[in-house]
Amino acid sequence: MEFIDLDKFSEGLDFSVLSGLEKKADVLKSIDYSRPLKDYSTPCDIANYLLEREGSCHVYTDSLRKNGIVVKEDMVKYLSSKEYVNSGMLKEAIKSPLHLFYALENGWKEQLEAYEKKKNYFVLGEFIHQAILEPSKFNRVVTEPDYKLNTTNGVKSLISLWTDKCEESEVLIEDIKDSVVKSGFDLDKIHGLRQLYSALKIASGFSSVSETDKLIIEIVYHNYKRYGDGLFFELLKHSKREVSMYYEGCLSGIKQKIRPDAIQFKENIGADTIISVKSTRAESIGHFSYQSAKLNYELSEGMYLEIASAVTGRDFRSVITIMVQTIPPFGVAALVWDAEDLEIGKYKYHQALQTVAECFELNRYPGYDAYSENGNRGLISFKQPEWNAKELHPVDINN
Secondary structure (H helix, E strand, C coil): CCCCCCCCCCCCCCHHHHHHCCCHHHHHHHCCCCCCHHHCCCHHHHHHHHHHCCCCCCCCHHHHCCCCEEEECCHHHHHHCCCCECHHHHHHHCCCHHHHHHHHCCCHHHHHHHHCCCCCCCCHHHHHHHHHHCHHHHHCEECCCCCCCCCHHHHHHHHHHHHHHHHHCCCCHHHHHHHHHHCCCCCCCHHHHHHHHHHHHHHCCCEECCHHHHHHHHHHHHHHHHHHHCHHHHHHCCCEECEEEEECCCCCCCCEEECCCEEECHHHHCCEEEEEEEEECCCCHHHHHHHHHHCCHHHHHHHHHHHHHHHHCCCEEEEEEEEEECCCCCCEEEEECCHHHHHHHHHHHHHHHHHHHHHHHHCCCCCHHHHCCCCCCCCCCCCCCHHHHHHCCCCCCCC
């Protein structure tokens, strides 16, 4: 197989070019395709393969480590590898070098996030995202009765509930009690009982949710199971979910990392494929399409295709996004990306990568003045979008 040259798009590109790329047609005129568009998989290609295949098979992780690292690890460890650039940083760089500086270099972002520390509460979108990849999670939610934690009887009732859930998950209750006692808590006192309650709740593997969220989860799961006559179970079987990939072979010298929600293989669905899961409040697929462009999803997908191909030696040529609504009717959809959009994503990926390389080399991070024409000292030509002119309606006072 011919390996993909990750830098072949970068030659002759300039960051300021992006300020004029407002239309898809304009972008397509500016780039050379990395491959013929017909080489990308279509919904029909994948559906026919699934229909005709005799079964799926497991692909061993060791076989994927051709030109980089492929490893199953927790998100905290992945995020701690700060010497590697990820798609989030590149999406900041595509806005301006200053966005990259804010996200990467100076510590402002970390300080603000510390001030705005996220509360430890159930987040519906995050849970659904995980459950799409691991459907067994849909059946592992519990609505706690309204027992009071400031009374001994209330805490004991909750301990009884979570003890049952731990036993259902084959968790050893005595081990949990021992760990609480060894931490210095007395199980004969209410403070110690509260610690035991918290420990059992965590160890159970179940999520505590409100009645409203539990109903929403049930609706999403119903829609998930029936979609495409059970498509998602076939699509995800023997996929690898949330594996980290690290790549150092880029000619620009920028170390890069990706962590797709899942990767699936040609042995199972006919094409080596990136699978992304997106929970959304978009009201329709059309609304989600707009949202995906606004958030530069195509840049991430283009990067994932190229890095996954370079690291594994496989030819990743398909992206499927599993869209799931967190608003009524809580629908799901399997969206196969258009070939031209993926080419635009690859172009933006390489454009952003060049920006990062230049910023690192020069240690300069200009702001929006990077969009100004040379010699204009940061003064930028500004014009409102074309649709604004079409909003004018004639007014006849005498009518």
